[in-house]
Amino acid sequence: MIVFRYDKTFEGLLTTLFDAYTRRTFPERLLSENEPLPMFSEKAHRVITESYKSLRVWAALEKKLSRAVCGMLMHVWLSELPGSDELLFRYMHKALDAPSSIATHFADKDVMEVKKIAGKVSKEREHLMQFVRFQQAADGTFFAPVSPIYNALPLTMPYFTQRFADQKWLIYDTRRRYGYYYDLKTAEEVTLNTDEHLLDGKLDDAWMTQDEKLFQSMWKEYTLALTIRERINPKLQRQHMPRRFWKFMPEKN
Amino acid sequence: MNEQVQEKLKVLAASAKYDVSCASSGITRRNRPGSVGSAEGWGICHSFTENGRCVSLLKIMLTNHCIYDCAYCINRRSNDIKRATLTVGELIDLTLEFYRRNYIEGLFLSSGVVRDPDYTMERMVRVVKDLRTEHRYNGYIHMKSIPGASREWVDEAGRYADRLSVNIEIPKEQNLKFLAPEKNYQSIFQPMFYIQQGVSASNEERKRFRYAPRFVPAGQSTQMIVGATNESDNDILRLSSALYQRSSMKRVYYSGYIPINTGDARLPALKQPPLVRENRLYQADWLMRFYGFQASEIVDDAFPNLDLEIDPKLSWALRHPELFPIDINKAEQSLLLRVPGIGVKSALLIVASRHHGRITASTLAKMGVVMKKARYFITCGELPILTVNELHPDCIRRALAGKTNPKKEADRRQLSIPFPD
Ligand code: SF4
Numbered sequence: 259m260i261v262f263r264y265d266k267t268f269e270g271l272l273t274t275l276f277d278a279y280t281r282r283t284f285p286e287r288l289l290s291e292n293e294p295l296p297m298f299s300e301k302a303h304r305v306i307t308e309s310y311k312s313l314r315v316w317a318a319l320e321k322k323l324s325r326a327v328c329g330m331l332m333h334v335w336l337s338e339l340p341g342s343d344e345l346l347f348r349y350m351h352k353a354l355d356a357p358s359s360i361a362t363h364f365a366d367k368d369v370m371e372v373k374k375i376a377g378k379v380s381k382e383r384e385h386l387m388q389f390v391r392f393q394q395a396a397d398g399t400f401f402a403p404v405s406p407i408y409n410a411l412p413l414t415m416p417y418f419t420q421r422f423a424d425q426k427w428l429i430y431d432t433r434r435r436y437g438y439y440y441d442l443k444t445a446e447e448v449t450l451n452t453d454e455h456l457l458d459g460k461l462d463d464a465w466m467t468q469d470e471k472l473f474q475s476m477w478k479e480y481t482l483a484l485t486i487r488e489r490i491n492p493k494l495q496r497q498h499m500p501r502r503f504w505k506f507m508p509e510k511n
Numbered sequence: 512m513n514e515q516v517q518e519k520l521k522v523l524a525a526s527a528k529y530d531v532s533c534a535s536s537g538i539t540r541r542n543r544p545g546s547v548g549s550a551e552g553w554g555i556c557h558s559f560t561e562n563g564r565c566v567s568l569l570k571i572m573l574t575n576h577c578i579y580d581c582a583y584c585i586n587r588r589s590n591d592i593k594r595a596t597l598t599v600g601e602l603i604d605l606t607l608e609f610y611r612r613n614y615i616e617g618l619f620l621s622s623g624v625v626r627d628p629d630y631t632m633e634r635m636v637r638v639v640k641d642l643r644t645e646h647r648y649n650g651y652i653h654m655k656s657i658p659g660a661s662r663e664w665v666d667e668a669g670r671y672a673d674r675l676s677v678n679i680e681i682p683k684e685q686n687l688k689f690l691a692p693e694k695n696y697q698s699i700f701q702p703m704f705y706i707q708q709g710v711s712a713s714n715e716e717r718k719r720f721r722y723a724p725r726f727v728p729a730g731q732s733t734q735m736i737v738g739a740t741n742e743s744d745n746d747i748l749r750l751s752s753a754l755y756q757r758s759s760m761k762r763v764y765y766s767g768y769i770p771i772n773t774g775d776a777r778l779p780a781l782k783q784p785p786l787v788r789e790n791r792l793y794q795a796d797w798l799m800r801f802y803g804f805q806a807s808e809i810v811d812d813a814f815p816n817l818d819l820e821i822d823p824k825l826s827w828a829l830r831h832p833e834l835f836p837i838d839i840n841k842a843e844q845s846l847l848l849r850v851p852g853i854g855v856k857s858a859l860l861i862v863a864s865r866h867h868g869r870i871t872a873s874t875l876a877k878m879g880v881v882m883k884k885a886r887y888f889i890t891c892g893e894l895p896i897l898t899v900n901e902l903h904p905d906c907i908r909r910a911l912a913g914k915t916n917p918k919k920e921a922d923r924r925q926l927s928i929p930f931p932d
Contacts, residue, residue: 362863365874388557392612400611425611469512469608476517476605477614483524484570485560488769488784494563498556509558 259298260285264305268335271343272312274305275350284351288343315350322353327361330376336409337379345371383410387417389503392427393460393474394467399426403459403506405433412438419445432457459506474508481509512604520605522595526575526586527621555616568619568653569609573597573635577623581691582778583680583739585771586623599637606642610650617651617673618642628657628698632664639671653729656706659698665705674729674761677702682750686740690777703757706731710759730761737792738785739768739778745815748795752806755799765792791817798823801855802848820912825851828888829904836898839870839891852885884911 262277262285264270271288278284281303287296295302320328331349334342349368353360363369385406392400400422404411411431418429419440428448430437435453438445455462461470504510556565572586574596580587597605606618620638625631635654642648654672656665669675677699681687684696706727713726733754735747751763767789770781795817798804802824809823810816818826828835828851837846839861847858860878861870870891876882887899887907899907 363867364864390613483521484528489562491563495559499559
């Protein structure tokens, strides 16, 4: 079995393709720097990530695939699912070899799988856009904790920067411990040195604006008042609004 | 902001929650964002109630006082309920603060009739105008137009709102007058007509001046109550299809009648709102808007009501076995769309992937085709040929209707997407 090792970055993955084409050997497994080798495999080739290589591969892909499909590949990468890098490797390999775009070749297992995973990540992005809840801090900044199952936060930045263009905000991924801070101009990625106090997702009372609690309780009351008793259907509610988002939503607390 | 406002919010939200009142419109139960055919870009649901209903807009009445007495409405003047009125300022604050917290996509404003229709419109317009001009609010606004409103106020509202709606509620005029003595066809269709005219005029303007102001860019919508009066599905769908002829009419909503005012002899005593029928009407509506069906193909004088046990597309297909089977590897998209079990998405996928090679039954399933239904109506070279023509339509009907208990199906689909596969 042919095995490559790389640094588990997206750039690294693209470099892996570059190396594979120059060496004319295509790995079946992609391992991180220190994962143990599977049985019966020869010595692994170690890929050194280099941006001129990754850029060339990406440019070649952009020629073969539409922008939307390139976006899907990014989505699959952000899924962080085990094996998704190997799936992407196979997909890109096929795409580069094929005379025309393989994007609609749904009889191919990998093409279907990429579409499926990209769809899941895109769903998670949508969930963030739906269920992010800001709390206003005393200094006027709006704060929202999130913990998506896929790393979909970067994909939501166009939405949040456009929609909330005239207020400062911080959206923080408490699972991956990084976030984006928007200062009325651009949204920058931030990691906080001390973020322990943010991980439970609730601003301290002392930090909130005066009316924050009132708005939270008004929103909760509002959603309760909308409920029609004759048509209770909690299963449908959970299906549309997965439980894992509830902990940061005032209407559910 | 204070607790008093919270109290008013509770009263007014409760008044707005039933689909049937001046607060209504099915907007909160629209299709899933991003799904095919959703022309509505603002369609993010920010929350779901325990009914599984989408909460997208702050749906609220300026006041639930009303001088009218519509039999089907919780806010009618003869009802003894808590009443409240928000000030223009309070309503604006609520909208902005909710919006900034990502609770909502925007505002859905309605009101009971106070004094007269124009007086009511004037106060509602003040809210939407101030939001847009003074607070430079760009979020979505849907405003109800009050039946009987004059052109002046409809025009003014249309400048600031993204969508206006006037609810028909009862499809036949004599029934409408019977249940809502203060309303008639004219009071409803006249404002609808003003909206249509406003939209056409602004479209003309914009051809000449690119930056001419838009008039209700998201068009208008309306709603009909199902099951409160004796209209057939044929009556209802014929009216919908006539309404869709107007370019500004984007959605017709159907609302299964919920008996709110029990004891009113003019209304039927239903134990359950007619959810299955409501769902079938949405499916039929879908067929007209996205599947290229005419209302007369779905129902007619000989077949005036939708089949409650099977969906309207399947029902149509079983009445037309001579058109099947359809060859998946050759048929045009418009024909694929007529196959029970094939939705808009899967039809697109089928057409897009055909040139890579023949499509097989297992690929079809992966593309989201409901094979349980589709198999009787297609060929793709490898399936045993047992189509609707070899088996009798009745036999297929029994096979497919028997398994899905319509009540259960309705529960499952209740207020979710009415998407006929
Ligand atoms: S006009 Fe009729 S439907 Fe509208 S709020 Fe008044 S009573 Fe209800």
